[in-house]
Amino acid sequence: MVADSKGAFPLCDAQIGDSVRITQLCIEGAMRLRLLDLGFIPGAIIKVLQKSPLGDPMAFRVSQTTIALRKEESSQILVEKLGDE
Amino acid sequence: MRHYRIALAGNPNTGKSTLFNELTGLRQHTGNWPGKTVLHAEGSFSYQGNSYTLIDLPGTYSLFSNSADEEVARDYIIFEKPDATIVVLDATSLERNMNLALQVLEMTEQVIICINLMDEARKIGIQIDEKKIASRLGVPVIKMAARNGEGIDLLLKTLHQLVTGKISPQPLTIQYSKEIEEKIDELIPHIQNLIGNSYPTRWIALRLLDGDESFVQLLKEKYSKGKLQFNPIRFPSKHAN
Amino acid sequence: MVDSIEKLIQYSQSLRKPNIRDEIVTQIYQTTRSICQDSVIYPKTETNRSEKLDQILTSPIWGFPIMFAMLGVVIYLTIWGANVPSEALANLFGIGENYLTAAFQALGAPSWLHGLLVLGLYRGTSWVVSVMLPPMAIFFPMFALLENFGYLPRVAFNMDRLFKSSGAHGKQALTMAMGFGCNAAAIISTRIIESPRERMLAILTNNFVPCNGRWPTLILLASLFMAAGFATGVQSIVTTLVVMGIVLLGIMVTLLVSWILSKTALKGIPTRYTLELPPYRQPKFLNTIFRATVDKSLFVLKRAIIVAAPAGLITWILANIMIGEQSILQHITLFLDPFGKALGLDGFILMAFILGLPANEIVMPILLMGYLATGAMTEVDNMVELKKIFVDHGWTWLTALNMMLFSLLHYPCGTTIFTIYKETKSVKWTILSAVIPTAIAITVTFITAHVVRGLGLV
Structure with a gap:
């Protein structure tokens, strides 16, 4: 996934503990709809919580719930970093 | 009872x-x-x-x-x-x-x-x-x-x-963008004309706009089999009052 | 004029624009957010309790060790805790049997009736109750506590990558966990997997998770033959490790079979999915324990008894109707014996597995009844005598190991097979769901037997 000019990068490259804002979903079809339902909507703030012991999937906090996504999905969600707290 | x-x-x-x-x-x-x-x-x-x-x-x-x-x-x-x-x-x-x-x-x-x-x-x-x-x-x-x-x-x-009708809910209507609302308004009379008021017309309009294939299919099926109740007389209570 | 449903649909299509759903969902989210901002006050703390726990329970270093430790603790407590009550129940039933026998004698009942009802029906049933009830009454509540606590989704999270690389769905970990209780129930729970291909994988491999009907067999054999040489204190630990090894083997076979099927009959790549990790919740202890014990243990036990009682009868009849010099049972076991021996088992064991098709719970009782019907022993009320029955029939640790392997890997029980048919509506896949495990069970036990014998280990 190519990062765009505003410094957006795929969610899977975010560091554990980072808070990021979603800029774009590059997924189509049913998965896009499911992600929207779960709160992965453009503008939403996501916190990167945890990696599975085997490296994938990753767990994210999105609208007060914890959702795990495989790399296939999280690489297609573009995010930008929020300032370090 | x-x-x-x-x-x-x-x-x-x-x-x-x-x-x-x-x-x-x-x-x-x-x-x-x-x-x-x-x-x-x-x-x-x-x-x-x-x-x-x-x-x-x-x-x-x-x-x-x-x-x-x-x-x-x-x-x-x-x-x-x-x-x-x-x-x-x-x-x-x-x-x-x-x-x-x-x-x-x-x-x-x-x-x-x-x-x-x-x-x-x-x-x-x-x-x-x-x-x-x-x-x-x-x-x-x-x-x-x-x-x-x-x-x-x-x-x-x-x-x-x-x-038992002792509470009559007045549910919140989510307002969408002007563009979507205009399209909903355009569709609603046609929906009412076809299937009356027994079903939530605004919701159906949204699904039609959304292109919800499975729902559109089902609606078509039920309509052509005459399985939808056509009920133009009964209006929601808030309009009746 | 929009005067037909087709025209309405056409008309609405003309009004559509791409990704209108994004707008709809976003608007809904904004509405909820504004409502929640007005009416919900959240605590200020940055990380909540569940997230802190997850940092430990799914941590790169501790995630897997904790998972294995939990499995080990559950199995250990089941084994350790079940020992005493199992023996007490067996003693109690033994006393009951003496009274029954005395009553039969007092009434002058014919000996075939005593044999049929007491030695067949009563003894078969009491075996199932004393061997199965205590482990289930410990295992089910502990499992339910972990389940209600919210640990199962974390297992799926930890193991997801293994399932992905074998072409299976990550939620298969959840359906496997259900299999520890009952494979038939787990087959129904595979409905949570939406993709038909991955659901079929989960159905076909679920049997490699030992269900409650097989736990007692595994525990009994491990403690009699694997742990016997060790000091009393560590015997339970050794048994636990052996049973854990069997469980891990089952998981490996699951992944391997999933992988092979994904490359052959069920080709495809894993579908996309999201996994929610719900907040941990403190289980309601007494309620959970009560429900698990009463609902599950007694339900399973009832099923076992309903199946075990007639099976006890049939076994006794088979063992006591003579054709020529030998009973029907002996004819069958003699016929199966060469094949059984090739698998490191014997004819009795194979017969027990065949008659045990309706429910795994009754395999062990049938086997013992078969042995008792032909041997000299008439009463078994402790572990030493129990082991003696096996040893008298030529058992070694290899026989025990292979029976455990066969139990883990062989065809699912009748209820599960029936459930698979109901869920898949396919005769072909139902047959395969029995054939694949059986082929694996035969292959593995055959190889194990020949390697062990070839190396001169027994």
């Missing part, structure tokens, strides 16, 4: 099965993992001389027909028209859960919102003003901890009032 059908909707893992068990005395399997209710249970109970059948719809994140479960839940609410729908929300993640409630409110006004797992929410210091939520949503909102029995009595009382 009258008989009412009540649907139970909610996100996966919100304690829907626990509430179902509390109300019906049945023993649906409960556990803390999403999607564990795989059999759609039906149970019954009576309250103040009326009997109720409770239908436990599959736990879903939305009702946009992204999956078979969501279609089952959606079709039940739209086409089977339960006398009331109880939407169970998880107090610890209200924000995500409430989306489903708003979607149900677009489909029917006979809704009670149960904010379940209040015991967990209190434990982690979440405070919820259910009266404010009720005034925004326009339907009864009840805080509960189903597994401790907390809030069950109030739910039963409210349910009784709702199905």
Whole structure:
């Protein structure tokens, strides 16, 4: 996934503990709809919580719930970093 | 004595099965993992001389027909028209859960919102003003901890009032962008012309605009088989007053 | 003029624009957010309790060790805790048998009736109760506590990558966990997997998770033959490790079979999915324990007894109707014996597995009844005598190991097979769901037997 000019990068490259804002979903079809339902909507703030012991999937906090996504999905969600707290 | 059908909707893992068990005395399997209710249970109970059948719809994140479960839940609410729908929300993640409630409110006004797992929410210091939520949503909102029995009595009382018409909900209408609203307004008269007012026309307009294939297919099928009730006379109560 | 449903649909299509759903969902989210901002006050703390726990329970270093430790603790407590009550129940039933026998004698009942009802029906049933009830009454509540606590989704999170690389769905970990209780129930729970291909994988491999009907067999054999040489204090630990090894083997076979099927009959790549990790919840202890014990243990036990009682009868009849010099049972076991021996088992064991098709719970009782019907022993009320029955029939640790392997890997029980048919509506896949495990069970036990014998280990 190519990062765009505003410094957006795929969610899977975010560091554990980072808070990021979603800029774009590059997924189509049913998965896009499911992600929207779960709160992965453009503008939403996501916190990167945890990696599975085997490296994938990753767990994210999105609208007060914890959702795990495989790399296939999280690489297609573009995010930008929020300032370090 | 009258008989009412009540649907139970909610996100996966919100304690829907626990509430179902509390109300019906049945023993649906409960556990803390999403999607564990795989059999759609039906149970019954009576309250103040009326009997109720409770239908436990599959736990879903939305009702946009992204999956078979969501279609089952959606079709039940739209086409089977339960006398009331109880939407169970998880107090610890209200924000995500409430989306489903708003979607149900677009489909029917006979809704009670149960904010379940209040015991967990209190434990982690979440405070919820259910009266404010009720005034925004326009339907009864009840805080509960189903597994401790907390809030069950109030739910039963409210349910009784709702199905007997002692409460008339004024559900919130979500306002979309001007463009979408214009298109909805354009579609609604045509929908009413074809299938009358027995079904939530605004919601159907939204699905048509959304291009919800599974719903459009089903609507076509039901319409051509003459299975839709055409009922142009009955208007929603707020217009009648 | 929009005067038909088709025209309405056409008309609405003309009004559509791409990704209108984004707008709808976003608007719904904004509405909920504004409602929640007005009416919900959240605590100020940055990380909540569940997230802190997850940092430990799914941590890169501790995630897997904790998972294995939990499995080990559950199995250990089951074994350790079940020992005493199992023996007490067996003693109690033994006393009951003496009274029954005395009563039969006092009434002058014919000996075939005593044999049929007491030695067949009563003894078969009491075996099932004393061997199965205590472990189930410990295992089910502990499992239910973990389940209600919210640990199962974390297991799925930890193991997801293994399932992905074998072409299976990550939620298969959840359906496997259900299999520890009952494979038939687990087959129904595979409905949570939406993709038909991955659901079929989960159905076909679920049997490699030992269900409650097989736990007692595994525990009994491990403690009699693997742990016997060790000091009393560590015997339970050794048994636990052996049983854990069997469980891990089952998981490895699951992944391997999934992988092979994904490359052959059920080609495809894993579908996309999201996994929610719900907040941990403190289980309601007494309620959970009560429900698990009463609902599950007694339900399973009832099923076992309903199946075990007639099976006890049939076994006794087979063992006591003579054709020529030998009973029907002996004819069958003699016929099966060469094949059984090739698998490191014997004819009795194979016969027990065949008659045990309706429910795994009754395999061990049938086997013992078969041995007792032909041997000299008439009463078994402790572990030493129990082991003696096996040893008298030529058992070694290899026989025990292979029976455990066969139990883990062989065809699912009748109820499960029936459930598979109901869920898949396919005769072909139902047959395969029995044939694949059986082929694996035969292959593995055959190889094990020949390697062990070839190396001169027995």
